Amino acid sequence: MISHxxxxxxxxxxxxxxxxxxxxxxxxxxxxxxxxxxxxxGLFHFPTERPIALFVPQKGxxxxxxxxxxxxxxxxxxxxxxxxxxxxxxxxxxxxxWMVDEIKGEYSNLSNISLDSGSHELFTQIKERFNGVSIxxxxxVHTIRLTKDSEEIELLKNAxxxxxxxxxxxxxxxxxxxxxxxLLQEMSNRTxxxxxxxxxxxxxxxxxxxxxxxPSGDRTAMPHALPSAKxxxxxxxxxxxxxxxxxxxxxxxxxxxxxxxxSQEQEKVFNVMAEAQQMAIEAMRPGMTCAEVDSxxxxxxxKAGYGKYLLHRTGHGKGLEEHEAPWIxxxxxxxxxxxxxxxxxxxxxxxxxSGFRHSDTVVVTDNEPLILTKFPRxxxxxxxx
Amino acid sequence: MISHxxxxxxxxxxxxxxxxxxxxxxxxxxxxxxxxxxxxxGLFHFPTERPIALFVPQKGxxxxxxxxxxxxxxxxxxxxxxxxxxxxxxxxxxxxxWMVDEIKGEYSNLSNISLDSGSHELFTQIKERFNGVSIxxxxxVHTIRLTKDSEEIELLKNAxxxxxxxxxxxxxxxxxxxxxxxLLQEMSNRTxxxxxxxxxxxxxxxxxxxxxxxPSGDRTAMPHALPSAKxxxxxxxxxxxxxxxxxxxxxxxxxxxxxxxxSQEQEKVFNVMAEAQQMAIEAMRPGMTCAEVDSxxxxxxxKAGYGKYLLHRTGHGKGLEEHEAPWIxxxxxxxxxxxxxxxxxxxxxxxxxSGFRHSDTVVVTDNEPLILTKFPRxxxxxxxx
Numbered sequence: 076m077i078s079h080x081x082x083x084x085x086x087x088x089x090x091x092x093x094x095x096x097x098x099x100x101x102x103x104x105x106x107x108x109x110x111x112x113x114x115x116x117g118l119f120h121f122p123t124e125r126p127i128a129l130f131v132p133q134k135g136x137x138x139x140x141x142x143x144x145x146x147x148x149x150x151x152x153x154x155x156x157x158x159x160x161x162x163x164x165x166x167x168x169x170x171x172x173w174m175v176d177e178i179k180g181e182y183s184n185l186s187n188i189s190l191d192s193g194s195h196e197l198f199t200q201i202k203e204r205f206n207g208v209s210i211x212x213x214x215x216v217h218t219i220r221l222t223k224d225s226e227e228i229e230l231l232k233n234a235x236x237x238x239x240x241x242x243x244x245x246x247x248x249x250x251x252x253x254x255x256x257x258l259l260q261e262m263s264n265r266t267x268x269x270x271x272x273x274x275x276x277x278x279x280x281x282x283x284x285x286x287x288x289x290p291s292g293d294r295t296a297m298p299h300a301l302p303s304a305k306x307x308x309x310x311x312x313x314x315x316x317x318x319x320x321x322x323x324x325x326x327x328x329x330x331x332x333x334x335x336x337x338s339q340e341q342e343k344v345f346n347v348m349a350e351a352q353q354m355a356i357e358a359m360r361p362g363m364t365c366a367e368v369d370s371x372x373x374x375x376x377x378k379a380g381y382g383k384y385l386l387h388r389t390g391h392g393k394g395l396e397e398h399e400a401p402w403i404x405x406x407x408x409x410x411x412x413x414x415x416x417x418x419x420x421x422x423x424x425x426x427x428x429s430g431f432r433h434s435d436t437v438v439v440t441d442n443e444p445l446i447l448t449k450f451p452r453x454x455x456x457x458x459x460x
Numbered sequence: 461m462i463s464h465x466x467x468x469x470x471x472x473x474x475x476x477x478x479x480x481x482x483x484x485x486x487x488x489x490x491x492x493x494x495x496x497x498x499x500x501x502g503l504f505h506f507p508t509e510r511p512i513a514l515f516v517p518q519k520g521x522x523x524x525x526x527x528x529x530x531x532x533x534x535x536x537x538x539x540x541x542x543x544x545x546x547x548x549x550x551x552x553x554x555x556x557x558w559m560v561d562e563i564k565g566e567y568s569n570l571s572n573i574s575l576d577s578g579s580h581e582l583f584t585q586i587k588e589r590f591n592g593v594s595i596x597x598x599x600x601v602h603t604i605r606l607t608k609d610s611e612e613i614e615l616l617k618n619a620x621x622x623x624x625x626x627x628x629x630x631x632x633x634x635x636x637x638x639x640x641x642x643l644l645q646e647m648s649n650r651t652x653x654x655x656x657x658x659x660x661x662x663x664x665x666x667x668x669x670x671x672x673x674x675p676s677g678d679r680t681a682m683p684h685a686l687p688s689a690k691x692x693x694x695x696x697x698x699x700x701x702x703x704x705x706x707x708x709x710x711x712x713x714x715x716x717x718x719x720x721x722x723s724q725e726q727e728k729v730f731n732v733m734a735e736a737q738q739m740a741i742e743a744m745r746p747g748m749t750c751a752e753v754d755s756x757x758x759x760x761x762x763k764a765g766y767g768k769y770l771l772h773r774t775g776h777g778k779g780l781e782e783h784e785a786p787w788i789x790x791x792x793x794x795x796x797x798x799x800x801x802x803x804x805x806x807x808x809x810x811x812x813x814s815g816f817r818h819s820d821t822v823v824v825t826d827n828e829p830l831i832l833t834k835f836p837r838x839x840x841x842x843x844x845x
Contacts, residue, residue, distance in 0.1 A: 121684075123783050124776075144683045144771045147811070163773045165791035195575075195583040195597065212580065256656050260649055271641050271689050279686040281666055298529045299506075301664040304656050386529045388548045391509075398508050406550035426532070 076233055078274040079322040080117065080226055085154050088115055088219065089137060095215045096133040102185040103132040103178070104213060105201065108192040110395045111216040113323055117152045119278050120145060125164040126171055129155075130178050138181065140174045171197065175204040189213035220394060221401065222414030228438060230324040231393070231416060235436060235447035237319035238328035241266040241285045242450050245315040249459050251334060255302045259289045266319065278323050282397060287317035287329075295331070295430035298386055298422060309335040312429040313459065323395055327418055328448035329434035332457040341429060344381065345454055348423050348431040351375040352452075355389050355403070355419040359437050359444045365407040372421040381423045390418040393436050415439040416447075461618055463659040464707040465502065465611055470539050473500055473604065474522060480600045481518040487570040488517040488563070489598060490586065493577040495780045496601040498708055502537045504663050505530060510549045511556055514540075515563050523566065525559045556582065560589040574598035605779060606786065607799030613823060615709040616778070616801060618659075620821060620832035622704030623713035626651040626670045627835050630700040634844045636719060640687045644674045651704065663708050667782060672702035672714075680716070680815035683771055683807060694720040697814040698844065708780055712803055713833040714819035717842040726814060729766065730839055733808050733816040736760040737837075740774050740788070740804040744822050744829045750792040757806040766808045775803040778821050800824040801832075 092104055092115070106115055106129040109122040115129050116139060125142040132138075136157050141149050143160040150158065159177055161170045168176075179185070187209040190198065202210045223231065244262040266285040270277050277284045290300035292311040307313060311334050318327040331345060355372035372389040376382065390403035393416045401409040403417060411417075420434030433452055438445040451457065477489055477500070491500055491514040494507040500514050501524060510527040517523075521542050526534050528545040535543065544562055546555045553561075564570070572594040575583065587595045608616065629647040651670040655662050662669045675685035677696040692698060696719050703712040716730060740757035757774040761767060775788035778801045786794040788802060796802075805819030818837055823830040836842070 124787070142772075147682055148684075162770075163787075163789050163791070165787055165789060167791050169791070190580075193580060195578060195580045198580040254656070256652065256662070260652065264645055264649070267641065267645065271639070277641070277689075297532055299533075304662075385547075387527075402509070402548075402550055404548050404550060406548070406552050406554070 076273055078276045082154050084226055085117055091219055092131050092215055101189050102187050103130055104189050105130055106191045111191050114220055118149050119323055128174055171200050172204050191216050222412055223416050230322045231326055231447055234319050234321040234324050234326040237266055237270055237285050238317055238326045238448055239450040241317040242315045242328050242330050246459055249307055249313055251307055251309045254304050254306050255289050255291055259302045280320055285319040290314050293427055296424045296426050307334055325393055326436040326447055327434050328450055329432055330457055331431050332459050334459050337458055344423055344431050347379040351421045352419050352433050356437055356444050359417055359439050361411055361413055363411050365401045365403050365409045366405045369403045369405050384423045384425050386424045389421045393418055411439045413439055413441050461658055463661045467539050469611055470502055476604055477516050486574050487572050488515055489574050490515055491576045496576050503534050504708055513559055556585050557589050576601050607797055608801050615707045616711055616832055619704050619706040619709050619711040622651055622655055622670050623702055623711045623833055624835045626702040627700045627713050627715050631844055634692055634698055636692055636694045639689050639691050640674050640676055644687045665705055670704040675699050678812055681809045681811050692719055710778055711821040711832055712819050713835055715842055716816050717844050719844050729808055729816050732764040736806045737804050737818050741822055741829055744802055744824050746796055746798055748796050750786045750788050750794045751790045754788045754790050769808045769810050771809045774806045778803055796824045798824055798826050
């Protein structure tokens with residue numbers, strides 16, 4: 076099973092960025108967003124104060140700037156020949172100043188540089204050090220990341236296997252008396268062991284290779300309730316809100332389950348949520364806007380009388396980040412295109428009683444929406460015996 | 461054992477910021493850095509695209525702006541009476557625009573606002589929306605965070621207990637044949653179980669309540685080698701690079717161990733590292749600069765002939781972040797003050813052979829440096845039988 080992209084992917088990405096720079100007449104792009112660095116180079120790193128950047132000139136070889144401690148790893152995983160390193164942060168010369176000096180030393184005729192992102196401090200520092208070169212922002216890397224190619228979808232399909240597996244493990248392990256923390260620990264362990272066995276490489280991204288949130292009882296009414304020492308109890312709702320990543324690509328699979336038994340009241344709200352979720356999935360087709368998909372789901376919940384229990388939008392993009400653009404929200408009018416990968420996860424949260432949310436990861440295609448996560452969604456299959 | 465700060469801490473912090481604003485003649489501070497939000501409010505959150513901000517006016521009640529899904533938690537943990545929420549990102553009106561409108565609605569006579577940090581995009585958006593109010597940056601919250609008070613040091617002492625415990629667990633569990641991934645999983649599990657048992661609250665920060673890196677053999681020569689399927693072997697170096705956090709305050713404890721046996725060559729390099737580490741600890745006194753402490757340790761390593769095997773500075777600040785200012789580096793001329801909390805962790809990394817690094821977390825005091833982490837550091841006590 077593949078666990079990372081072929082090296083050719085990175086060459087294609089550099090080509091796309093360079094074509095864009097030619098079109099725009101930009102001298103070069105300074106990439107420093109950590110996810111964009113991973114996307115363009117294949118080097119995953121936990122961002123610290125030590126800056127890492129890729130300078131993509133309009134023509135020629137990119138320059139990859141890293142702290143010396145990443146040198147071996149950068150040589151191992153990236154296609155770049157021109158890797159330059161600094162010793163430490165902040166250092167006798169600030170690493171960003173050094174990067175600018177290196178770029179100026181390599182290219183004497185720069186007229187304008189774009190940044191992919193960054194703090195106001197970074198912008199100001201680069202502007203001052205380049206002194207005379209025009210500095211702006213360009214979201215080309217984020218734009219390319221919006222739609223996934225077949226190789227990326229292959230990785231997402233593999234990640235979905237483990238997202239389903241961790242939910243299944245959760246249902247197998249959950250029982251009255253176990254705490255949320257123990258439950259999460261054990262389901263993560265089982266899934267990680269399987270991933271280490273199956274895959275040639277497991278990348279440790281934030282959140283881990285597989286994990287999630289597992290609120291139980293009335294804590295399910297908090298969408299982001301962190302795992303606690305609370306013990307599971309018969310008759311309570313149990314949300315298994317899980318995700319897994321393969322090669323840095325993340326998929327989420329979330330299920331609303333019930334410990335032993337489900338009440339009529341639980342079932343009634345569950346059904347409204349499940350219908351809304353399915354309607355959003357059905358609506359994830361080229362030509363629809365994010366805002367339109369959002370209202371399909373949330374309006375269904377509102378019409379059923381649960382509007383005041385909404386705490387969030389219908390979903391968001393999936394890819395390298397836990398949440399990424401586009402946003403399935405009334406404020407995002409992006410038109411869906413084939414290759415976009417989205418979560419469908421409208422939720423209903425009744426304080427003091429229970430929350431209800433499924434999430435699946437869905438690819439927009441030219442035909443039917445492709446649901447990557449396959450774990451059962453019907454209430455009968457979600458009762459934990 | 462205390463696991464979080466008393467509510468009075470947050471009142472004190474707001475007072476300090478407001479006094480600073482009066483002194484500077486600033487109308488208000490817009491705090492949005494996630495660690496600064498935690499520091500000022502006690503609300504921990506994993507930053508997503510949904511902005512969270514605290515507006516501290518020169519006089520009067522701060523306004524806390526959050527997405528609705530954080531409302532219950534914000535009410536539970538913070539002292540603020542004026543909590544305002546928005547539904548979603550990006551929403552029909554962008555949350556940042558909404559925050560600015562709310563602040564303008566509350567205060568009609570604002571002349572100048574400072575931000576604590578933020579992207580160039582945030583800066584530009586706030587500047588445009590405030591339209592006429594002068595916008596700048598002010599690092600007052602970061603500055604206050606540089607020195608820890610007695611309540612914070614109490615939490616750090618408690619965190620050190622678990623940082624020591626996870627290293628001890630690692631030594632107990634490590635044996636030839638087990639993989640790095642399994643080792644890390646098992647030591648983290650044991651420590652988490654103990655924390656859940658001991659503490660009334662365990663905060664799930666990035667990196668987990670307790671965890672780390674556990675490179676073995678020649679992988680120890682990469683300072684940030686992520687856990688892999690590599691199996692431990694007799695005679696190899698085993699680095700246990702661990703940390704734990706209590707109430708959001710983090711401590712690190714790292715030890716260079718040996719599986720079963722240690723060679724003369726390993727011992728020779730180990731001794732140089734251990735001497736340098738102790739010398740840096742000894743030098744962590746008020747009046748010394750970060751750069752001076754750094755050269756004490758690194759010059760010792762250079763004089764012993766291992767200068768070309770240095771891959772990083774001597775250490776960094778500890779507190780809410782894994783790494784935070786000040787930096788024990790030649791480029792940081794900050795003068796040490798009582799209450800600063802620092803790691804001492806010079807390392808020697810010989811590719812193809814082995815890496816060597818201990819790390820302890822040390823408080824600068826008016827008297828002797830206070831080492832929070834107590835795990836043994838001598839080679840005899842670090843041989844895994």
